[in-house]
Amino acid sequence: MLAVLSAIVLVESLLLFVLLRNRRRRKQTLQSLRETLALLEQRLGSRTESWRQATDTLEQTEQRHRITTALLNETKEYLNSIINSxxxxxxxxxxxxxxxxxxxxxxxxxxxxxxxxxxxxxxxxxxxxxxxxxxxxxxxxxxxxxxxxxxxxxxxxxxxxxxxxxxxxxxxxxxxxxxxxxxVTLRQKLDSMMLQNEKLKSLGELAAGMAHEINNPLAAILQSLQNVQRRLNPDQPGNQAAARALGVDMRQLHNYLEARDINRFLSGMESAGHRAAEIVRHMLEFSRSSSRQLEPTSLNAIAHASVDFIHNAIELSMPALHARLIIEEDYDPALPAVPASGVELQQVLVNLLKNAAQAIQEARREMPLIRVSTRLVPPFAEIRVEDNGIGMNISTSRQIFDPFFTTKAVGQGTGLGLSISHFIISQRHHGRIEASSTPGEGTTFILSIPLQQASYTASA
Ligand SMILES: Nc1ncnc2c1ncn2[C@@H]1O[C@H](COP(=O)(O)OP(=O)(O)OP(=O)(O)O)[C@@H](O)[C@H]1O
Ligand SMILES: [Mg+2]
Missing domain, CATH: 3.30.450.20 (PAS domain)
Structure with a gap:
C-alpha cells in the first residue's frame, strides 16, 4: 500500500514536473512568438514608412511631370503661335x-x-x-x-x-x-519704280540735249504750215489776186481742197505738230527740277477733251477703224475737282487712248470698243481706259513703262508714251498708273490721282 502511495506521489510529482516544464516551455514559445511579432511589426512599420515615402516621391515626380508636360505644351503652343503669326x-x-x-x-x-x-x-x-x-x-x-x-x-x-x-x-x-x-513683290515693285525713275532721269538728260535740236525744225514746220493754211484761205485778197494772175479760181481751189479733205489733213498736221512740241517740252522738264502749280481740275472734262482729240486723230490716221470704233464714256458726276495739271493729264490720256486704238486695230475686232470712265475711290480719283485690243503677255506687261520699250514696227512707235505717262502720274501727281491685261482679250489702264496733295506744287 505504501508502495502504491509512493508510486502515486511519484507519478503526481512527475506529472506536476511535466506540467510545470510544459508551461515554461509554452511561456518561452509565447515569448519568442511575441518577440517575433514585435520584430515583424517593426519591420512592417519601416517598410510601410519607406513605401509611403516612395509613394510620396512618385506622386511628386508625377506632379512635376504633369507640370513639365503642361509647360512644354504651353511653350510648344507659344512657339507655334509665334511661327503662325x-x-x-x-x-x-x-x-x-x-x-x-x-x-x-x-x-x-x-x-x-x-x-x-x-x-x-x-x-x-x-x-x-x-x-x-x-x-x-x-x-x-x-x-x-x-x-x-x-x-x-x-x-x-x-x-x-x-x-x-x-x-x-x-x-x-x-x-x-x-x-x-x-x-517681296512690293519691294521688287519699289525697286523697279526707282529703276524706272533713274531711267527717266537719264532719258531727261538725253532729252535736254535733243530738245533744242528738235524744237527748231518743229517750229519751222509749224510756221510753214500756218503759212500754207493762210495762203490757201479763199477770203484773203492777196491770195485771190495771186490766183487770178495765174488763171486759177480761188473758190474752186478751196472747194477742191475741202472735197479732198486737204484742209482737214493740214489741221491734223498742225495739232500733231503742237503735240510734238508739247512732248518735247515735257521731256525737257524731266531733267529740270521745275515746279508746276497743280490746279483744281475736272478729270471728267479732261477725259472728255482727250476722247475728242483722239477721235480726230484716229479719223486721220486710222479711217477704217474710225468708222466702226465706239468710244464709251462713263463719268462719275460726283467726282470733285482734284489738284492736277490738265495739260499733263491730257497728254497721258491721249497716250493711253492712242495705244488702245493701235491695240484694237491690230486685233481686227468686229466691234472695236474703248471705254473711258472715272470714279471716286477715296483717297483717289480713278480714270480707267479699257480696250478690247490684242492685250499683252506677262513679259510685255513688265516692260511697258521702260523708256523706248515698244512692240511696234520701226518708225511706228518710240516706246516713250507710257514712260512719260508714268513719270507724269507718279512724279508730278504722286499717283499710280497700273495696267492689267489678258492676251487676246484686251487691256485696262487705271490712273489713280490723289484727291489731296500735301502741297499744290508738284516737283520733279
Ligand atoms: N492698250 C494696250 N494694249 C496692248 N499693248 C499695249 C497697250 N498699251 C501699251 N501697250 C504695249 O506697250 C508698249 C509701250 O507703249 P508706249 O506707249 O510706251 O510706246 P509705243 O506705243 O510703242 O510708242 P509711242 O507711244 O511712242 O508711239 C507698246 O509698244 C505695246 O506693246
Ligand atoms: Mg504709245
Whole structure:
C-alpha cells in the first residue's frame, strides 16, 4: 500500500514536473512568438514608412511631370503661335523632303491645311515652290542656310516675287531643314519704280540735249504750215489776186481742197505738230527740277477733251477703224475737282487712248470698243481706259513703262508714251498708273490721282 502511495506521489510529482516544464516551455514559445511579432511589426512599420515615402516621391515626380508636360505644351503652343503669326511661310521638312511643319502663312498662300500637308513630300504638296531636294541637301550638308532672292513664282494666276531661305536643322533627335519664304513683290515693285525713275532721269538728260535740236525744225514746220493754211484761205485778197494772175479760181481751189479733205489733213498736221512740241517740252522738264502749280481740275472734262482729240486723230490716221470704233464714256458726276495739271493729264490720256486704238486695230475686232470712265475711290480719283485690243503677255506687261520699250514696227512707235505717262502720274501727281491685261482679250489702264496733295506744287 505504501508502495502504491509512493508510486502515486511519484507519478503526481512527475506529472506536476511535466506540467510545470510544459508551461515554461509554452511561456518561452509565447515569448519568442511575441518577440517575433514585435520584430515583424517593426519591420512592417519601416517598410510601410519607406513605401509611403516612395509613394510620396512618385506622386511628386508625377506632379512635376504633369507640370513639365503642361509647360512644354504651353511653350510648344507659344512657339507655334509665334511661327503662325509670322508673315513668312515656314515649312519644316525632313532630309527626304517630307513635311513636318506647315505654318499659317503656308496655309494662306497655298490654301492647303496643315493636316493635309504634314507627312507628305514638299514637291507633291507645293510644286510651285522652287525648292529642289538639292537645295535642302546642300543646306544640311554644309550646315549653312542657302538663299535664293527675287525668285519669280506663279501664285493664284498672278506673279509674285519671293526670297527663299533653307535653314539646316540639327538637333539630338532630328535632322532636317526649315524653309522660309518671304513675299517681296512690293519691294521688287519699289525697286523697279526707282529703276524706272533713274531711267527717266537719264532719258531727261538725253532729252535736254535733243530738245533744242528738235524744237527748231518743229517750229519751222509749224510756221510753214500756218503759212500754207493762210495762203490757201479763199477770203484773203492777196491770195485771190495771186490766183487770178495765174488763171486759177480761188473758190474752186478751196472747194477742191475741202472735197479732198486737204484742209482737214493740214489741221491734223498742225495739232500733231503742237503735240510734238508739247512732248518735247515735257521731256525737257524731266531733267529740270521745275515746279508746276497743280490746279483744281475736272478729270471728267479732261477725259472728255482727250476722247475728242483722239477721235480726230484716229479719223486721220486710222479711217477704217474710225468708222466702226465706239468710244464709251462713263463719268462719275460726283467726282470733285482734284489738284492736277490738265495739260499733263491730257497728254497721258491721249497716250493711253492712242495705244488702245493701235491695240484694237491690230486685233481686227468686229466691234472695236474703248471705254473711258472715272470714279471716286477715296483717297483717289480713278480714270480707267479699257480696250478690247490684242492685250499683252506677262513679259510685255513688265516692260511697258521702260523708256523706248515698244512692240511696234520701226518708225511706228518710240516706246516713250507710257514712260512719260508714268513719270507724269507718279512724279508730278504722286499717283499710280497700273495696267492689267489678258492676251487676246484686251487691256485696262487705271490712273489713280490723289484727291489731296500735301502741297499744290508738284516737283520733279
Ligand atoms: N492698250 C494696250 N494694249 C496692248 N499693248 C499695249 C497697250 N498699251 C501699251 N501697250 C504695249 O506697250 C508698249 C509701250 O507703249 P508706249 O506707249 O510706251 O510706246 P509705243 O506705243 O510703242 O510708242 P509711242 O507711244 O511712242 O508711239 C507698246 O509698244 C505695246 O506693246
Ligand atoms: Mg504709245
Amino acid at each position: 509670322m508673315p513668312s511661310i515656314m515649312i519644316g521638312v525632313t532630309p527626304s523632303g517630307h513635311i513636318t511643319h506647315w505654318n499659317a502663312a503656308a496655309e494662306l498662300a497655298t490654301g492647303i491645311r496643315e493636316k493635309q500637308a504634314l507627312g507628305f513630300r514638299l514637291h507633291e504638296i507645293y510644286p510651285d515652290l522652287p525648292v529642289s531636294p538639292g537645295m535642302i541637301d546642300e543646306a544640311i550638308a554644309n550646315s549653312e542656310p542657302s538663299t535664293r532672292e527675287n525668285v519669280k513664282i506663279e501664285h493664284l494666276h498672278s506673279q509674285r516675287y519671293v526670297d527663299i531661305t533653307v535653314y539646316p536643322l540639327h538637333s539630338l533627335e532630328l535632322t532636317g531643314a526649315v524653309i522660309r519664304v518671304d513675299d
